[in-house]
Amino acid sequence: MTASGGLSSNPYDHVPSLDPSDPPKIEGSERQNLLSRYYPDYRPEHKSTLRVGCNKGDVVPDEISQILESRSLLETKVDRMVPKEPDADVDLLIIGGGGAGMTAALFAQESGAKVLLATKLRVGDSNTVMAEGGIQVALGGDDSPVNHFKDAYRGGHFVGKPDLLSVLVKEGPDVIGWLVRKGVLFDRDSSGNLSLRKGGGTSRPRLISAKDYTGLEIVRVLKEDLLNSGVAIWEFAPAVELLQGPEGSCAGAVFRDVDSGKLKWVKAKSVLLATGGTGRLHIGSFATSNHFGATGDGLVMAYRLGAGLINMDSFQYHPTGVIYPSEMAGMLITEAVRGAGARLYNKSGKRFVPELETRDVVAAAIIRECEEGRGVRTPAGHFGVYLDLASIDRDMGEGTVSKRFPNIVKLMGKHQVDCTVQPILVYPTLHYQNGGVTTDTMGHTSVPHLYVAGEVSGGVHGKNRLMGNSLLEVFVYGRRVGMIASEEAQKRNPFSWHEVSVTHVERFENELEREFPGTHLSEAPLLFPDYRNHPDNALA
Amino acid sequence: MFRYEVPEGAQLIRVWINGKEWQVPEGLTMVQAMWHTGHEVIHGIGCLGGVCGACAAVYRMPGDFHLYNALACQTLVKADMAFSLIASFPSQRANYNIETLPDPKEGLFELYPESATCRNCNACTEVCPQGIDVRDSVWRAVFGDFKTVTEETMSCVMCGLCVSRCIAEMAPHEIALYARRAYGARELPFPENLKVRLEAVHAGSYDADLDRLGGLDPNLLKKECETK
Ligand SMILES: Cc1cc2nc3c(=O)[nH]c(=O)nc-3n(C[C@H](O)[C@H](O)[C@H](O)COP(=O)(O)OP(=O)(O)OC[C@H]3O[C@@H](n4cnc5c(N)ncnc54)[C@H](O)[C@@H]3O)c2cc1C
Ligand code: SF4
Ligand code: SF4
Ligand code: FES
Numbered sequence: 001m002t003a004s005g006g007l008s009s010n011p012y013d014h015v016p017s018l019d020p021s022d023p024p025k026i027e028g029s030e031r032q033n034l035l036s037r038y039y040p041d042y043r044p045e046h047k048s049t050l051r052v053g054c055n056k057g058d059v060v061p062d063e064i065s066q067i068l069e070s071r072s073l074l075e076t077k078v079d080r081m082v083p084k085e086p087d088a089d090v091d092l093l094i095i096g097g098g099g100a101g102m103t104a105a106l107f108a109q110e111s112g113a114k115v116l117l118a119t120k121l122r123v124g125d126s127n128t129v130m131a132e133g134g135i136q137v138a139l140g141g142d143d144s145p146v147n148h149f150k151d152a153y154r155g156g157h158f159v160g161k162p163d164l165l166s167v168l169v170k171e172g173p174d175v176i177g178w179l180v181r182k183g184v185l186f187d188r189d190s191s192g193n194l195s196l197r198k199g200g201g202t203s204r205p206r207l208i209s210a211k212d213y214t215g216l217e218i219v220r221v222l223k224e225d226l227l228n229s230g231v232a233i234w235e236f237a238p239a240v241e242l243l244q245g246p247e248g249s250c251a252g253a254v255f256r257d258v259d260s261g262k263l264k265w266v267k268a269k270s271v272l273l274a275t276g277g278t279g280r281l282h283i284g285s286f287a288t289s290n291h292f293g294a295t296g297d298g299l300v301m302a303y304r305l306g307a308g309l310i311n312m313d314s315f316q317y318h319p320t321g322v323i324y325p326s327e328m329a330g331m332l333i334t335e336a337v338r339g340a341g342a343r344l345y346n347k348s349g350k351r352f353v354p355e356l357e358t359r360d361v362v363a364a365a366i367i368r369e370c371e372e373g374r375g376v377r378t379p380a381g382h383f384g385v386y387l388d389l390a391s392i393d394r395d396m397g398e399g400t401v402s403k404r405f406p407n408i409v410k411l412m413g414k415h416q417v418d419c420t421v422q423p424i425l426v427y428p429t430l431h432y433q434n435g436g437v438t439t440d441t442m443g444h445t446s447v448p449h450l451y452v453a454g455e456v457s458g459g460v461h462g463k464n465r466l467m468g469n470s471l472l473e474v475f476v477y478g479r480r481v482g483m484i485a486s487e488e489a490q491k492r493n494p495f496s497w498h499e500v501s502v503t504h505v506e507r508f509e510n511e512l513e514r515e516f517p518g519t520h521l522s523e524a525p526l527l528f529p530d531y532r533n534h535p536d537n538a539l540a
Numbered sequence: 541m542f543r544y545e546v547p548e549g550a551q552l553i554r555v556w557i558n559g560k561e562w563q564v565p566e567g568l569t570m571v572q573a574m575w576h577t578g579h580e581v582i583h584g585i586g587c588l589g590g591v592c593g594a595c596a597a598v599y600r601m602p603g604d605f606h607l608y609n610a611l612a613c614q615t616l617v618k619a620d621m622a623f624s625l626i627a628s629f630p631s632q633r634a635n636y637n638i639e640t641l642p643d644p645k646e647g648l649f650e651l652y653p654e655s656a657t658c659r660n661c662n663a664c665t666e667v668c669p670q671g672i673d674v675r676d677s678v679w680r681a682v683f684g685d686f687k688t689v690t691e692e693t694m695s696c697v698m699c700g701l702c703v704s705r706c707i708a709e710m711a712p713h714e715i716a717l718y719a720r721r722a723y724g725a726r727e728l729p730f731p732e733n734l735k736v737r738l739e740a741v742h743a744g745s746y747d748a749d750l751d752r753l754g755g756l757d758p759n760l761l762k763k764e765c766e767t768k
Contacts, residue, residue, distance in 0.1 A: 124586075125592050129591055130591055131588050139737050140733070154768075158762045162754045163754055166754050170747075182725060185690060185694070185724040191732070194731045212696070216591050220698060241678070286542065290544075325547075325569055326545045327569050327616065387579045415614075452568075511628070530574070531543070
């Protein structure tokens with residue numbers, strides 16, 4: 001039985017026999033051809049050139065230009081009137097309660113700073129909690145941070161920033177030690193070492209994980225410590241705008257309480273943006289693996305205040321998102337299943353790409369198969385290919401899939417797909433924002449006293465992130481920038497609330513008016529995607 | 541624009557959302573059914589991926605006295621289902637430092653004295669959307685078998701549904717979190733491979749190489765990194 005039960009054309013009715021012969025190899029220039037023809041980043045459609053702001057001239061996906069070249073949610077003069085007193089006055093304001101924000105808050109608090117963490121949903125409702133596969137850290141006897149550096153630099157197509165990468169690989173073991181001492185249960189091998197697994201694009205097994213609950217396991221622990229830490233916490237309080245202080249610096253932020261609708265103003269000596277990624281913008285109409293709040297708000301607010309962005313043309317479409325049953329569209333099937341030996345097959349049951357190629361290459365190959373008529377059609381009219389996990393059990397012993405990937409088995413099971421015997425229908429899903437706000441090794445942006453950490457920042461992964469390097473970045477830079485931002489806050493020259501304003505918003509809007517006279521521009525940050533019953537929504 | 545699709549040929553079915561009757565196509569999750577009917581859902585959605593536990597829900601089916609529970613982002617609506625979200629269920633959480641706690645096994649009874657009052661009703665196990673044997677995990681924790689608690693409760697999404705049902709008024713998921721942390725931080729030895737690597741990092745063993753790579757001109761760096 002399958003999810004669509006009595007409905008029309010069920011793609012599970014005609015699964016071909018799967019031919020295990022090796023897929024064709026991909027040689028040198030073929031890889032580039034495949035990427036430029038099929039990978040969304042390299043295709044010309046749905047792109048625009050930014051006309052306003054400090055990245056003027058950059059070509060980015062339409063959905064990115066729409067949020068960057070947008071009007072403020074502070075619509076009226078009244079909205080923009082700075083109240084007599086701020087609602088809170090802190091050393092460090094952290095915006096976003098995912099992995100980077102929580103980590104930064106814990107370290108900042110420990111350093112003695114007065115910290116406020118404000119987040120859009122509940123603390124921990126984030127992309128971090130969803131991470132399945134694991135974290136890269138070079139622990140193998142034949143491995144080292146140097147190998148890790150080389151793999152990540154190669155994986156990022158040689159445009160990642162070397163200094164950011166150096167810090168990432170060098171401080172990695174420290175933050176993992178921090179998590180282990182808090183009782184985070186990474187899988188162990190029989191001698192008590194952290195188990196190391198292989199991920200795509202790496203030269204050594206380097207991935208540590210907590211079954212396929214890595215993010216959940218970490219978030220449960222950090223959230224408990226954070227709630228107990230004494231850090232002030234605002235939940236359901238999305239930031240809508242940053243505040244400008246003396247000399248173009250950042251001086252706090254404005255929040256809109258979800259329940260009361262009221263604006264809340266925070267004065268801060270340092271502001272750390274840890275708002276994560278952009279999956280819910282559904283760039284190129286792709287489904288997404290991201291949590292409900294991944295709408296790129298940090299990019300919008302930082303850009304308006306004058307912070308530069310980098311690599312905003314580069315996104316990770318994870319090759320294996322569920323495409324059927326359609327109500328699960330976008331849900332991630334971790335790359336670790338391919339590391340363990342899962343295979344991809346097209347409509348005729350043939351393998352078409354080496355499964356452990358980098359993510360972009362595998363995604364491009366899947367798109368190619370579907371565009372050239374070798375994809376499997378779903379009842380909703382989409383196309384996908386088969387991801388077969390049964391080969392894992394055949395190669396590594398009955399029960400391996402259930403043991404290593406209990407979450408996938410459970411979730412697919414809820415939708416009546418037994419993935420230990422049935423292949424999963426997949427298509428690339430919008431997964432990760434490779435670029436972001438430009439930063440240095442201290443988390444600085446081009447705006448004084450505005451810092452970034454985690455997925456909202458750009459540079460370290462170049463134009464392609466390898467699995468497991470993002471979680472590592474979140475904890476390494478969360479810790480580092482949390483400490484640096486609170487230290488620099490305490491050293492900052494005092495300034496008064498009267499020097500704080502949102503005049504940068506007006507300046508930005510004037511620039512927009514000059515470039516797009518009379519054009520209706522949408523409002524951003526988006527805060528929450530809206531899938532309700534609108535006329536243009538298929539659910540209608 | 542991206543849309544969550546209604547499967548071709550889907551029939552309309554009747555459901556009750558927060559007590560009100562609606563018609564929705566089959567093949568939607570509870571959350572999607574709420575969107576479909578125009579509900580704005582913010583409290584009650586986190587990940588949409590079945591791991592954050594924000595979307596705990598209760599439901600009943602006609603002619604069936606059972607009260608069912610589910611994660612609303614993962615559960616498909618059925619004809620005549622009546623459901624509501626319980627986006628937050630209050631529970632007590634202990635404040636402790638796992639690294640410095642003198643005796644983690646004793647600590648459980650100081651922090652969660654109610655853990656020893658389980659009345660074996662099994663309601664927590666029956667309600668758990670993750671299929672965890674919650675009742676057993678509480679007993680294992682009480683007996684100090686934190687290792688088994690760990691194995692049993694790894695998939696807990698902290699939705700709090702077990703708390704909503706417990707007649708001993710405890711928070712089994714918080715107890716399990718404590719037991720897991722105590723096991724990881726205090727019973728398992730610190731991993732040797734991590735310890736060795738940390739010593740090497742702190743001794744500066746990789747600094748020279750990393751500094752050299754960082755100082756190379758981009759073409760040379762590319763050359764060095766090109767092969768695996
Ligand atoms: C399904 C999935 C699986 C993944 N698996 C892996 C993996 O195995 N290994 C790996 O390394 N990486 C993985 N990643 C990537 C990784 O999890 C993320 O890149 C990383 O967790 C990002 O952390 P963050 O703290 O920067 O952002 P997030 O964890 O997304 O946190 C950002 C927080 O900011 C909040 N926020 C957003 N806007 C606002 C606003 N305006 N005001 C206030 N708060 C706001 C959000 O709601 C959220 O709580 C995965 C990602 C996904 C989605
Ligand atoms: S143990 Fe309790 S909190 Fe955890 S998933 Fe089950 S019902 Fe939810
Ligand atoms: S619901 Fe409470 S009393 Fe009943 S078995 Fe579970 S822990 Fe024990
Ligand atoms: S929204 Fe996270 S589990 Fe349902």
